[in-house]
Amino acid sequence: DQQVKQNSPSLSVQEGRISILNCDYTNSMFDYFLWYKKYPAEGPTFLISISSIKDKNEDGRFTVFLNKSAKHLSLHIVPSQPGDSAVYFCAAKGREGGSNYKLTFGKGTLLTVNP
Amino acid sequence: NAGVTQTPKFQVLKTGQSMTLQCAQDMNHNSMYWYRQDPGMGLRLIYYSASEGTTDKGEVPNGYNVSRLNKREFSLRLESAAPSQTSVYFCASSDSGANVLTFGAGSRLTVL
Numbered sequence: 001d002q003q004v005k006q007n008s009p010s011l012s013v014q015e016g017r018i019s020i021l022n023c024d025y026t027n028s029m030f031d032y033f034l035w036y037k038k039y040p041a042e043g044p045t046f047l048i049s050i051s052s053i054k055d056k057n058e059d060g061r062f063t064v065f066l067n068k069s070a071k072h073l074s075l076h077i078v079p080s081q082p083g084d085s086a087v088y089f090c091a092a093k094g095r096e097g098g099s100n101y102k103l104t105f106g107k108g109t110l111l112t113v114n115p
Numbered sequence: 116n117a118g119v120t121q122t123p124k125f126q127v128l129k130t131g132q133s134m135t136l137q138c139a140q141d142m143n144h145n146s147m148y149w150y151r152q153d154p155g156m157g158l159r160l161i162y163y164s165a166s167e168g169t170t171d172k173g174e175v176p177n178g179y180n181v182s183r184l185n186k187r188e189f190s191l192r193l194e195s196a197a198p199s200q201t202s203v204y205f206c207a208s209s210d211s212g213a214n215v216l217t218f219g220a221g222s223r224l225t226v227l
Binding site (some may be wrong): 004006009032034036041042043044045046049089091093102103104105106107108 | 119148150155156157158159160163173205207214215216217218219220221
């Protein structure tokens with residue numbers, strides 16, 4: 001059963017507009033959420049994160065919003081740039097016995113920003 | 116600063132052959148991980164090592180073995196490769212209990 005869901009496999013936006021990538025989770029034990037960005041032939045790189053004690057975290061053009069009651073988070077990119085074109089993975093983390101934390105990833109959303 | 120280095124970057128195997136994917140990190144991280152990425156499946160955890168001397172199964176461990184050789188190195192072994200193991204494999208590392216993983220560039224494996 002998929003615990004982290006990214007229901008949109010792809011998203012296309014115009015340069016300068018807002019990109020909104022969505023993510024839903026089912027496990028209420030998740031307490032930390034991350035977004036990773038992945039270019040072709042490269043490994044994922046960390047983009048932004050949010051703790052469950054917050055509902056918003058902002059870093060430059062990137063903002064992540066967390067709605068705990070809905071078990072939903074979203075990544076906003078404003079303004080979108082062609083260099084933002086990549087696959088974006090949502091990931092969640094929670095304690096699973098002992099002190100080991102593991103990331104659970106969504107399937108990813110391919111963002112294409114058109115010039 | 117190299118970060119996480121994986122070798123080889125590409126490998127083609129025949130069904131039944133064995134091979135080992137190597138991973139090394141130079142960030143003095145305690146925890147290391149192996150993920151696989153398949154189309155439409157996202158990243159799935161194969162095995163992880165919370166600290167030197169320990170290894171644990173992840174979501175999809177069948178057909179794989181791992182060795183945490185020392186603090187820097189974490190290898191993934193396929194004893195008898197199957198076409199279902201055709202995938203891109205990513206190694207990652209993190210500080211203990213840290214939230215952010217640093218990934219390597221990936222190893223693309225094709226099993227014919």
